[in-house]
Amino acid sequence: MNWFAQTFRKVHIIYASPLWAKERGTAFDAEEYADSLAGASVDCVELYTKDHHGICYYPCSLGLTFSHDVVGELLAALRKRDIRLIAYFSVCFDNYALGLHPEWRAVNVWGDPCKVGPFYMACWSSGYMDYALQQIRELAQGYTVDGYWLDIMPYVRNVPQTEWMSNSLPSPCYCFSCQKGYEDETGERLPLLETPDSQVGNPLFGDLSLQQIVGQPFLAHHAEQAYQFLLGKGEAFLTQAMDILRSNNPQALITYNGANSPGDPFDYADLVSIEGHAPLYTRQSFIARWGRATGKPFEILVSAGLPGGPLGGLWCRYDHKPPPLLQMENAISLAHGGSSVLGQFPYPDGSTDPAQYRGYEQVFRPTAEVEPWLRQPQSVSDVGIPLLTKPRTASLFWYLMSEGVENIHQALLDYHYQYDVIRNLDDMESYQLIVLADQAALSDSEIERLKEYVAGGGRLLASGYSSLWDENGRRRDDFGLADLFGVSFRRDPGLPYVSVRLRDEALVDRVTSFPMFAEDAPPVEVSLNGAAALGDLVYPETNRTSGTTVMWGNAPPDEDQAHPGLCRNDYGKGVCWYAAWPLRTGGLSNVWIKRLIKELVSDVLTKPVLTTTAPAGVEVVLNRQDGRHVVHLVNHHIGSPDRPSFDEKNGLVLDNLEIQLDLARLGVESVQRVYAPPQSDLSYRMEGNNLVVQVPPLRAHALIAIE
Template identity: 25%
Template sequence: MRQVLEEAPMVKLPARQIHLDFHTSELIPDVGSRFDKRQWQEALRLGHVNWINVFAKCHHGWSYYPTRVGNMHPTLKRDLLGEQIAACHEIGVRAPIYYTVGWSANDALTHPEWTVRDRQGKPVARNVDFSARPEDKRPGGSWQFLCPSGGYRELMLAQTRELCERYEVDGFWYDICTISGPCFCPNCLAGMAAEGLDAARDEDAQRYFILNWQRFMAACNEIIHASHPQATVFYNGTTSIYGPDYMPWMTQAELEDLPTTWGGYDKFPLRSRFFFTKGKPMIAMSGKFHTSWGEFGGFKHPDALRFEAAAMIAYGVACNFGDQLHPLGEMDLATYRNIGEAYKYVEQIEDYGPGGEPCANLGLWITGSNSDDQGTANMLMESQLDFAVALPGQDLSRFETVVLGGGRCLDETSAAQLRDYVAGGGSLLVLGESALDPARERFLLDVGAGYVGPAQYELDYLV
């Protein structure tokens, strides 16, 4: 099976960014009718913003410009995307284009053959009850997943090409990528067979799932960079510490954490240290709101925004705060006054953070167990001990000590690497089951003891 690889170019990223959400139902009248260039520019100046993601197509499946390929929002009467891009460029603000991939309600409704299917051929969805009656209340965040293959793939590539031809493109931001799990639609079943893969084997289905996404990414990148070689490209849903590596197809890693919603404030430091090892610029994404996307009425205090932005810069990462554009297209100036309090400070320090290299001499070995890795990272942070991530195959000589956080993570090759590291003068702190072989039968490292078996009790204490 051939891996598809087209390395995305390296770019320098502005540090004061906004992700402007705009998922707008067809039931809302007069979409974009109050957009005003001057009011838009006033908001961006108030916020000290130099980058804002603007919408070409949303989760409802509607486009916000006069598309000949997709479907323009039925109550939109203007080229909202084009006016937003022009207004940004007039004041020196970059405006990458947002495009949904995995969720597109109108496309799922009109082309059910484009949806992701499970092994039984049923649609794969989030919070969707296919037996619900029309009058039943629909839960929030209800979407069917779509597969980047066949006719849907061709639609997305054609619309990407159309956008590249219509506008001065700064970048693309593709959303809801790689998160549905393997697909068993007719296109994917045929693709697996063509690759000599057995769809009945989970490992083969996962291999094809990754390959299918890589091919989609490579095709998008080829279209984009043919006419806009310096454009940024990001596929959201791909920046998992434990998932497949999609970084070669992206110009940057974006870490969407929303600390007041999921993960808390401890999640971002470990992720930033991990993705530093990928060698690409990074962006951290929080929100101007307290809960999650779609919360129009929430306002974090400027001090909270300033703290979050300062932490991003301190970890060598550009800043991004999520906002919601009103369906009529009018910016909320109070939001940008708040964000401006944070970004005024970022302007003073942004030259000292993004692109910087961690200098910690303590390494945290990623074990593959989130509870162990995150728990160990939390203990180090609570002890005011800075750390960098250590990985198999990496040069470990910069570290005085490497911590193995508890999860079983070693094979013969990585164990030999750690033994060589110790022989060269390094030290190890081994927690939990980190020194055990995958079969949990013996130690792969010399810990000064032999392995007898698992503990009899859930909690053990050493005094």
Template identity: 20%
Template sequence: MSLTRREFGLAGSAGLLGAMVPGAAMSAVRGEKKAKWYETIKRIGQTNLNERDPELGEPAKWAEFWASAKAQAVVLSISGPIAFYPSKVEFFHHSRWLGGRDFTGECIDAARARGLRVIGRMSPDHQWYDEATAAAHPSWFRRLPDGKPVLFDPNVAITCQMSDYFSEQLPAMLREILDRYPLDGMFTNGWPTAQICYCDTCRKIGDPKSAAYKAALDKRTDETLALFRKMFLNKNAAGFFTNSFFGGFGGGDVPWRISRSSSFSACDAQSRPKLEDPVWDGSIDAKIAQSLMRDRPYALVTSGYGSVPGNDWRHISNTTAESLSRMAQTAASGGVVWHHMLGMTQSFSQDQRWQELVKPFFNWLAANDIHFQNKRPLGKVGVVISPGSMEQYKAPAGNERAIAVEGICKMLVENRTAYDFVHANDLGADRLAQYAVLILPNLALMSDAQALSLRQFAQRGGSLISTFETGLYDETGKPRPDFALADIFGIRKTGERQKWNPPAFTPQSMHYQALKGTSPLTDGFGNTTWIAGPLWRVPLAPVADAPATYMPLAPGGPPEMVFANGGPTNEPTVVARQVGRSRLVYFAGDHDASYERADMPDLGRQLANAVRWTLGDDAGLTVTGEGLMEVNAWETQAGFAVHLLNYNAPNALGGRLRKPIPLGAQSVTLTLPSKVKMQRVDLLEAGKSVAFAQDGRTVRFTLPSVGFYEIAALVV
């Protein structure tokens, strides 16, 4: 089902007072440092050229669309397996349909004539493969254990990062391109990657799965990126050169290391990794990028074609609401919206349906640009992530590396709690100052320095929620005798992690938790004395006033035997305590992972109760009403903005999202970081203002309805 311009609710939004004031202009008015062009950019359009585009592609038509869509930059394929201009670099294969044209130059000229900046797309991972190239440069190509090249296509092979393709051929291409064309930025597609290669060069380094090989590959990556960046910035110091990340929690610490020197970041995830993933996967990717870049710009690439890995229709448009939702999630998470289609001829002549979604959305973003020029996020909850720890952690059987974080995200979205990711390598006091609560979802590997930063956060009055094996290993994966933060939480382990192990004759058996009295941690569990237990747990020594304790395995069948054989134990499954202003909750089980895996609401409620109790009166943002909705809040150039993403739609939890069902009234309470007087509250999708009440730093208002993606813009 397609969404029309009217259904998206764009009518009237462009007329809001102040909406047309660009962020850079407002910065100048307020006396702030003038931003670089890419620091305020919010809309990028990409069309990957294919080899046949020089035959029928129309650069003027392509550029005219992106200009009319109010894109601020376009991304153009300039290197990889195909040259779209008459290159003089040997073995840089010219398109067989080029016919002597400078198709690259025509595209750049058409874009610049319409005021569009141009970002070049390099593809270092692919090289044209034929007999002549293979014979002249066999070392360029990544090899399988049997010595055969790794082919992406009969005429395209995957390159080896350790070869002179990266140190000689790519610099020659880049040098020629930069001499010929005025590019505003560049990014590398599909690189860097953690390659596995058995070419002669790599065999001399060692086993491609060894630590020594990884160290050599990391060193090579850093050197190559530095070379490419220097070459580009020597030509255009006002631009940027960056690499792409693939999204998700993979890559270990490589994204963190590389992002230290990046002035702009591009996450090239494009779509949900699996059909069964929840729709808010785009928000997760954008928030990961935010944790890496903080106040530097980060983009999330969204594909406009029908693609989910394993089910790819890359030649045609995706007409569901999926790509539109992903672009909205990017904007709501503070990122740069970057839309991507394949083939100029395909996407501008053969199937143009994607344009019906992109153009209205980009126009709406442009009309309200000042409300997307963010200063800082206002969420009070930080979820600490450590992709490096996930890579090294020997997770229990059946546990995917990121499942604990995914369970926490699911719970926070369902409970409309605004949150950010905080990278475990970035736990300084200044970084953590904005948060009232930090969640540590099975942050198993933890250095002494990280433990100290978290302990100091609690000593300053911050609250912590921790799950399962958090802090039971040092940063190398070596087991600790006890939790790194045992003193903070008041806990002591009495054994190693355990899984429920039902007898073979009754596989439905499970274990449970016995509730102990009433408290904020048991809220919502009326009319029951026991609830579901997680699949894994760490045995703990007894503590006073534990909200819940472990119950032994209870048979699941036959029906006549479905009763508890033993009563509650004194082994805590949850420990909660308050020390000064700091509220501390530890879950002994993998509550977050079990919630993600099994969708047992008891576990989700326990986690949500912990968030509510630790936040107390410092929630920052609350949004009440019916429906599945993700919320974010930002301080902006114009004032403040509350973003509401409506996920109340078929296929939100798997598949491709259909048009969301409009939601009814939603009541919002926002606590401002400082006392400033609001002038009005504008609803950017609905195109109207609503009444509000302000009491000091607290602002309250009600949205009569929420369509697809609403933003309440609080203008100072």
């Protein structure tokens, strides 16, 4: 295990001082800066060495230079205080270089440059890459740092998605370098693809919709070729950069923004690095569970500044979140064995606000006290959720597959089931239930392994397009798991929504008799092939148009257009449930679908390893660690965007909560001590084989150890 997994108190220093700013660098004092970080219990910093403007904060023969050697001065000061330094470098944003060389910019089919906010995106195929590699070489030769962090590394296939905090590859790019290089490599002209988001004036690049993937294989093939060409250029840059860094500093860690994310087509980085921002706390939890599943150390990049805009944190704000909110976000990572790296935004003159360090101290001092209970945790879970993305060979499907798992995550999180996101199918027998949520692209070996699991007595809940494509993104004639599902694929009906009508009386009693509106969940039309239908998908009488509304509502469900929806199939000694639509759980519009998932899971988990009286919105995580069990409770409510709860007098504190652990399931014969680390004993009682623990008052994070 590398050192990164042993440190939990990190700050991401976004020092940028553009040419127009007043008093650039005049207040920068490395010794004072390092003293402030040490006083706040910081043990590692990630420092900007080159920013998006193209300014280098170290002596460099290329690019814009700065008045201070910020890297050298701060590195020396941090070394005296045993604080590690990771060097950040902005790769594909460099407005100075791309302003001088517009031919280095990524452009769409009309020649419009790819521009994110004020910053141009460099093309992997252009001469800019040699420029950036020389800057990286001089950085590596000049300083012995603990790691390197490369930013703006666009590799992920830009399928339509809600913001996933990954850098999407602007493909196809139609700069001259790409057009010439593509023809040289393939013998064909770069195809002129107009995709949904590539209109004139659109600053970003788009890719194919799910309907285009299913219904227009010719278009999908050419889009895939263009992506793979440009991805190869990006991979060449990454391997060259890593060779330079490793040859000069073999012990340093190397990572990049989005490294080892579900959409990352490579596995080169030494750790998982993914952004996750308030108020998407369930997204942060999902990233943490994914990070743990990779088997690598992981970090979640969290803006300490208050969120700006409708989604995500704004890195470049001087007013920070209140400490309890940062404590909560930090605790989400800690609960899964990772760390949240909190952003810091100094002023362009090099000074910082003392209030920032007071906030960090309130987060990191309590973290330091409980670090022995954080290292190398092993999860204890009842449910496994495979996330089997193949972003290099089946690039179009990574987001569909990730979105399916994230929605199941949202449901299980609120109902406090213990579950893992899993990256392979090797150890499915350790779980009572496997949920295969929209895992569209599966290999033959993965299909056989799933069949083996269920035939041997396993329980599987599957949904949507699972197994309709192979690991190379080739469409199968039928689901690869058709015999396991007990249904066969008929067609994509092309509907944006559908109603789900339960037919099973027990489910109707426990969920609802309403026709459940499944929003943003394109249905899959199937025929029964051995399964029993527990519910139907009911299509609307007609598609919604301006001329076919009922007032402002959709057309009603047409019971004459009912198709199998929720199906149950006995297979060998096990059982498979299949839902013929993507299971969406976010927002009020999906509360009944969320409830349905809960009831299906509870039918399998009759004796869960952990139960609790905590409400939805409190994340509860059970780990096995160093000969004991450790339970984390993280109160997401404290960061509610409209009702933030951080005031000492009237802030929300949850009291009189209990957790109950099945000791027989845990293999624990007796309990010697129950306490809140580091040393506060807690009251508990035994009820048969169950240990019942009184949770201490919960504001942001509570930790319970059982020995």
